[in-house]
Amino acid sequence: MSDPDHSSDHAAPALSVSLHQLRLFVTLARHRSFTRAGDASGVTQSAVSRGIRELEEEIALRLFDRTTRHVTLTDTGRKLLARVAPLVEELEATLRPHGKSGAEPGVVNLACGGGLAAGVLPALLASCRARLPDVTVVVLDRPQNAVLQLVRSGEADMGLVIAPDTLDELSAEPLYPDALAAVVPVSHRWAGAAALDWRQLRGTSLLLLDDDTGSLAAIEAALALHGVSGAVRQRFTQAAAIAHMTQAGLGVGVLPMHTRTACNPAALHLLPLNPATARALMLVRRRGHALRASAASVWSHVVASSSHTVGSSQIAEV
Known part of the structure; x- marks a missing residue:
């Protein structure tokens, strides 16, 4: 013994x-x-x-x-x-003592790419702060592939992404479609139109977004589908660069609607492109892992907010 x-x-x-x-x-x-x-x-x-x-x-x-x-x-x-x-x-x-919001207090890590951080997150975070004052949302600003990895590893509770190629190990909640639009100066002959047909871009000098969410592939696929040829194509990684180039009269930009905040409304018009081509804005989390109470509150709030978003890439305040 x-x-x-x-x-x-x-x-x-x-x-x-x-x-x-x-x-x-x-x-x-x-x-x-x-x-x-x-x-x-x-x-x-x-x-x-x-x-x-x-x-x-x-x-x-x-x-x-x-x-x-x-x-x-x-x-x-x-x-x-x-x-x-x-x-x-x-x-x-x-x-920590509970506050008055009814949500579990805590810190929630939300990973998001730069384009979405500029175009979508400000209104989203303001809405979360108003509705969930006891929850702190910490933004991890990374390229989209890194966002997905942060969520898979558990370093981020959730991620805000544009329709990734693969969702291995992740569960996704589609929020709303993010359509493609043409960007023209206010002085352009198309500026007064409500929308543009893809075929109207034939022979036009185009300024295309080549970001980390796969925008370029989606844009090129749409151009090919609608027979847009003979156009000079320039690629930029920042929506702001396309906005400034377009404002200077150097071409017509093609951007996802979520980047609209990069465009000065006094100088530029965004025109929806028809037939509509859109990818889904998604909230993703680890598959098979329950969210903590505070993260679950943020998740539910974002999903609820997205139901009020119609024809826009902005999260509505609710």
Whole structure:
């Protein structure tokens, strides 16, 4: 028979990890900067560095790769973040007094690409803040492929994307269609039209969006489908560049409606292109993983908001 006292001598020593250390870990993982993590946590850069170093020493794992300019998660750190972040936020939400909104307090990480962040998120976040004042939505601004990966890994609770090619490991809620439109100066002969037919673009110098959501492929497919040939095509990665080029009279832009905020309404007109070509704006999350209460509140609010959005890429205030 084994001696229980003797066997206990070989037990692994208990870990001494504090909630403060874990909070610093989650914050640094999201900001990728000791300075920004310190600002977000209300401590100095050196305090963040010390807290992370002590955490790594305590668990005997390297969580970050550090250079003079960059801080990135190791594979171990990425796996730990997916497990720890929801636990830290749930614990903080449990300990924090509930407010008057009726929603569970907490921090919700929403990943989103730059175009959507500029065109859709401002109204969406303002609406969330008004309806869910006890929930803090932290935006992770990344290219769309990175947005999908952040959601798959659990670093983001949800992502706002434009119809990705694949939804492996993800569940999606289509919100509303994001149609393509032509952009012309107010002085253009088409400016007074309610809409344009794709075929009217034949022989026109076109300024096309080549962003990380696959806009170019959708635009080129529509141009080919409707026999638009003989047109000079220039490609730009930013909707704002197309807007400025169009305003200068250098061509007709073709943009998704969600980028309309890049276009000065006093100088440019957006004309829906017929027959309509649209891709869905979607909210995505990890398949098979229940959302925390605070994240579920944000998800429900965004879905409800989208039902009030008709013919526009803007989230309506509800």
